[in-house]
Every structure is written in C-alpha cells, then in structure tokens.
Amino acid sequence: MLKTGIPKLDDFMGGEVPPGRSLVYYVQPGVEGDVFGMQTLYHHLMQGGKGIYVTISSAPYTVREHFNEFGWDVGKFEDRFIIVDAYSALVGADSDERYVVSDPENIGALDETLSKAMEELGSGLVVFEPLSTLMDLCGEEETLEYVKKWKKLHMTYNNVFVCNFTAWPYAEETLKQIKEELFDAVVTIGGIAERVIFGQYFGVSKVDWAEVKKRSMLFKVFRPTGIRVYIPKILVTGAYHSGKSTFIHAISSRAVSVDRLGTTVAMDHGRIDHKGFAADIFGTPGQERFDPILKVLGGEAMGVFLVLDSSKPMDFVRAKQMLETARAHGLPYVIVANKQDLPDALSVDELRERMKVPKSVPIVPTVATEKKGVFEAFETLIDMITEVK
Amino acid sequence: MEYHLGIPKLDKVQGGLNIMLIGPPMCGKEIFVNNIVHAGLMNGEGIILVSTREHGEGVLKWFEQSELDIEKDRERFGIVDCVSRTLGMDVSDTQNIKRASSPVDLTGIGVKISQFFEQFYMRARIQKTRLIINSLSTMLMYSNLQTIFRFLHVFTGRIKVADAIGIYVIESGMHDEQTIATLKQLVDGMIEIKEENDRFFIRARGLGSKLTEWLEYEIEGANIVIKGD
Ligand SMILES: Nc1nc2c(ncn2[C@@H]2O[C@H](COP(=O)(O)OP(=O)(O)OP(=O)(O)O)[C@@H](O)[C@H]2O)c(=O)[nH]1
Numbered sequence A: 001m002l003k004t005g006i007p008k009l010d011d012f013m014g015g016e017v018p019p020g021r022s023l024v025y026y027v028q029p030g031v032e033g034d035v036f037g038m039q040t041l042y043h044h045l046m047q048g049g050k051g052i053y054v055t056i057s058s059a060p061y062t063v064r065e066h067f068n069e070f071g072w073d074v075g076k077f078e079d080r081f082i083i084v085d086a087y088s089a090l091v092g093a094d095s096d097e098r099y100v101v102s103d104p105e106n107i108g109a110l111d112e113t114l115s116k117a118m119e120e121l122g123s124g125l126v127v128f129e130p131l132s133t134l135m136d137l138c139g140e141e142e143t144l145e146y147v148k149k150w151k152k153l154h155m156t157y158n159n160v161f162v163c164n165f166t167a168w169p170y171a172e173e174t175l176k177q178i179k180e181e182l183f184d185a186v187v188t189i190g191g192i193a194e195r196v197i198f199g200q201y202f203g204v205s206k207v208d209w210a211e212v213k214k215r216s217m218l219f220k221v222f223r224p225t226g227i228r229v230y231i232p233k234i235l236v237t238g239a240y241h242s243g244k245s246t247f248i249h250a251i252s253s254r255a256v257s258v259d260r261l262g263t264t265v266a267m268d269h270g271r272i273d274h275k276g277f278a279a280d281i282f283g284t285p286g287q288e289r290f291d292p293i294l295k296v297l298g299g300e301a302m303g304v305f306l307v308l309d310s311s312k313p314m315d316f317v318r319a320k321q322m323l324e325t326a327r328a329h330g331l332p333y334v335i336v337a338n339k340q341d342l343p344d345a346l347s348v349d350e351l352r353e354r355m356k357v358p359k360s361v362p363i364v365p366t367v368a369t370e371k372k373g374v375f376e377a378f379e380t381l382i383d384m385i386t387e388v389k
Numbered sequence B: 001m002e003y004h005l006g007i008p009k010l011d012k013v014q015g016g017l018n019i020m021l022i023g024p025p026m027c028g029k030e031i032f033v034n035n036i037v038h039a040g041l042m043n044g045e046g047i048i049l050v051s052t053r054e055h056g057e058g059v060l061k062w063f064e065q066s067e068l069d070i071e072k073d074r075e076r077f078g079i080v081d082c083v084s085r086t087l088g089m090d091v092s093d094t095q096n097i098k099r100a101s102s103p104v105d106l107t108g109i110g111v112k113i114s115q116f117f118e119q120f121y122m123r124a125r126i127q128k129t130r131l132i133i134n135s136l137s138t139m140l141m142y143s144n145l146q147t148i149f150r151f152l153h154v155f156t157g158r159i160k161v162a163d164a165i166g167i168y169v170i171e172s173g174m175h176d177e178q179t180i181a182t183l184k185q186l187v188d189g190m191i192e193i194k195e196e197n198d199r200f201f202i203r204a205r206g207l208g209s210k211l212t213e214w215l216e217y218e219i220e221g222a223n224i225v226i227k228g229d
C-alpha cells in the first residue's frame, strides 16, 4: 500500500494507492506540478519502500539537487532507490548511473533499461518525470502504446506507476486518453489565472479503486518541506482582550501585530505551518470602534476562530455580535474557549449552555499563553474547511 | 498598453503582441535583445529573459561591461537560465536567476516563466511585462518543431491575456522554411534583419510602426544606430 504523502490527497483517494495501480499527475503548463511525483517518491522511500525515478529532461545530479531543495536527501536510500537516466545520452553527457538509456529518443531502449531496473528492485514505486517530454521525443501514439504496456508490467510486479504529465496542447485524443482512460487515477493540477497564474490547486478527477471525492485544494510549494495545502485566509475574532493576538502568535511560525498600549489597533497577521497545511491567519481588533475593519477582513475568509475569555461571561454577547459583524455565518467556525487556566473559567459544557451554541459548532479549550489546545483548534477548523461534503 | 522596444525607429508597440526577431548569425541580435531588456527596465517594467546561450551571470555581466547600469532595476529582471545546469555548473538559484534543468526541460522553463509573471504582477504590482526567449533556435536543437510549437502556443496565449509582449529570437539560415513558417503562425509581427555585402538592414512587419522598409544600421558599442538619421 502506498500513500502519496501529499496532504489531503490520500483522503480524497480512499486512503491509499493499492499495488498494481497507476496514477497520473495531470499538470497545466506553468504550474509547479513536478513536485507531486517527487514528494510521492520521497514519502514512499521514507516509509521503507523502494523506488525508481525515470528522468527524461534533467541530469541525474540535477534531480538529486532538486530533491535536496526540499530537504529530501535521497542519497540515504541508494540501496533501494534507482535513477533511470533517460537524459544524459540526449545531450551527449556522461552518466555515473547504473541504468542509462543509450538512446532516449528510442522508446524501446528506455523500455529495456527500465525492465532491467525493475527486475533488480522488485515491487515498488516507479515515477516518470515527465511523461510529456517522452511524448515530445518519441511521439504521442508510440508513448501511449508503451504506457499501456508498462501498466501491465507494473501489475505483474505489483508496482505503483506514477507519471507527471504536462498538458501541452497535444492532440485532443491524446489528452483524453491520459486524462480519462489510461490511468487508474488522475489528479489534476492547475492554476487560477487572471492575467497571470497566481494560485495553484489540485483535485482528484478519477479513481478506480474508491469513490471519487471531488474537491479541489489550493496548494503552495515551500523550500524546504514541499507541498502544503494552502488556506489563504482564516479570521480570528473575539471580544477585547480575549487573547486573539496571543492565540495567533502561539499558533504561527511567524506573526506580526500592530498593538498600542497592549491592545491591537490595526490587525494581527500570522503564517501557520502545521501537519501539511499552510495558512494565513488574520486577527481583528477587539474594540468596537474598529468594527469597520472587521467587515473588510471578513470577506473571502475560509474559516473563523472566535476567541473567548472563558472567565468573562459578560463578554459573550459582544462575542456573538462580532461573529455576525464578520458575516461569518455560513463559514466554518470554531469557538476557542481561551484562558482555561484562570480559576473562574467556565468549562466547555458550561459555555455551550450559556451561549446556546449548537452541538455542531466545536468549542476547543485553550490556554494561549502556554500554547495549550491551540493546534487542536487549528486541526478542528482545517477539518471543517477541507471536509468533503 | 504601450511598450517601447528601445530600437530606433521602431518605438512603440501595443501590449498583447507576440513578435519574432529573426536574423542571421553575427548581426548583433544579442545587442538587440539587450537593448530591448534595457528599455523595459528603464520603463519600470518586469522583464523575463529565457536564456539558452548565455548563463544568467553572463547576461548580467554584459550590462556591466556595456556600462548600462541596471543595479537598481535588478529585482524586476528575471532570467530563466537554461545553460548552467546543462553544463553541469554547481550553482543555485538567486533572487533573479532561476535555473532550468536543460533546454529540453520545457515543463521547468514554463514553470519558471509563470513564477516570474506572478512575482512581478501579483507581488510587485508591475503592470507591464516583456518576455524574451533567446533563442528558439537553441531550443529547436533539442526538441522537435511540434514540441516547440506547443510550448510557444501556450506562452503566446498567456502574453495576450496578460497584455504583455513576447519577443522570440530565431536564427535565419539555420532552419528550413517550413519551421519558420510554422512558428510564424503564432506571432503577430516580425522584426527582420538581413545582411548584404557586410552591411546590415532591419525592417518590421505587422507591428503598426513606420519601419516597414529596409533600413541600414550599425552597432556602435552597445548601441544600434540607424544610418542616414
Ligand atoms: N491567563 C491567561 N491569560 C491570557 C491567555 N491568553 C491571553 N492572555 C492574556 O490576556 C491579555 C490579552 O491578550 P491579547 O492576546 O493581547 O488579547 P487580544 O484579544 O488580542 O486583545 P485586543 O487586541 O486588545 O482585543 C494579555 O495580557 C495576555 O497575556 C490565557 O490563555 N490565559
């Protein structure tokens, strides 16, 4: 069983990729999709698996360096990791690899070298990077024929076969084959464009072994660490002095606040990086005179934290009012029951009772000053934001 | 939107245009390219140069040696260096040089072009961008015509959407007519250079400029001088 190691993607595909199956990362040109195959391979190696990486447009040392950019040292797996070099001969360069394709423009030669490498390795993961370059070199139809052949071969070896494919404007029939027919699973990776591509997303468009969960996730690629599901905007709201700024700082790897005399006058901003998720989190000022800012910030948010000082029941009315001001209804939100360390703090059940919060809204107890409970609150909200309905 | 190319007599072109710059070897095409880069930088634009013949540092050095000061404009100058990695040079990316794996790595080149577009337009809020590919001829040594056609098809489309301009350099005399004719389908206009008896001439087609007749020019240092002006 193989996991891609890409946050949320495994969930969308029924938990894992079964042996003998094939997966294509179908990438819109210009979008950073090559990392998907690399991350899948590295994750598999880290889990103790074996892997082959077929490089078609980069020298093997460039491939290793590219892995290193993400902090992924594939050198430590040399006993169960093979690079099949289908590049060097193309530019007339020497190669130190054990598996070198003598004539990369001849797909039969690649097939031969790959078969030998698979024989040595036994069952594992085979990643092609990128299949489109192979198509450019050897022709569309020929490549498709060989993909069919390799699929069968991988089934007998119980390999998982993963291809990165850049969707240049090939013949429509070719694209259709790749996108709908040849592979057992298709993950589409695209860009959100308006004059330029400014956001990237992935989503599953086909899975043969499980029910397809059609849901797209924004992502960003970080160096080091790789692909993170990206939540562009989470809002933190709550009454004066409830601990919003403290909460944001506790949960963020970087954060800035604009405070004067101990109260926030503009806003807080933090960047969270936790368990495969990256999020930008924005705090609102607690004082009523800043409510107009709140309205502006409330637009386009993907989720909301409402921070309460659990020891101050008289603030709860104000807190509920702020939630409404932020027009957050309809958005997923989590109530953060902060300052649980104070002696007169109300428990989660008492709070739920007092504020008449329905059971469907989670209340997470925290002590922001000690970073207690803050990541539980984050994970709860992330689950709600990324949940497949 | 209007763009100034920095070539005398051929000054203004409209945004959204894709232009092929075609000429024989040794006619000073590099100087044209560098002048186009320089004019863009001086206008406050973002520049994306895909360099297949000179590595990134080499491109920057030319400006230094020509005493064209681009130091303060550097952050708007993005170079996609297709040379260093191919030669096995042990260099990493810098603020304005991103290295592609090789000239075959069209996927990687495409990603880097898009990243510079995003960086200039979304993050630096620069409205105008010019993309220069120097040169298609080198790319055609590694990939076949169809492949380059598909690649260019995608990026000429992006140029239109972004209201940017694209300039694609190609050697005349190095490719068959069909290759040139095929790629021509993707561009709106041409800047043509020819050589006759050791004299160089330039003209433009389809750019809406006055320079439609052959005019003689000379290269003086880093400058292009139209004769009889
Ligand atoms: N005991 C305790 N004190 C806390 C906790 N969280 C925050 N505080 C304290 O509460 C005070 C207010 O915290 P802030 O984070 O500034 O609150 P805020 O909601 O950003 O305040 P405004 O921006 O002024 O609305 C500070 O003195 C914090 O140290 C907690 O969990 N327990």
Ligand SMILES: [Mg+2]
Binding pocket: A244, A245, A246, A263, A264, A268, A283, A285, A286
């Ligand atoms: Mg605050």
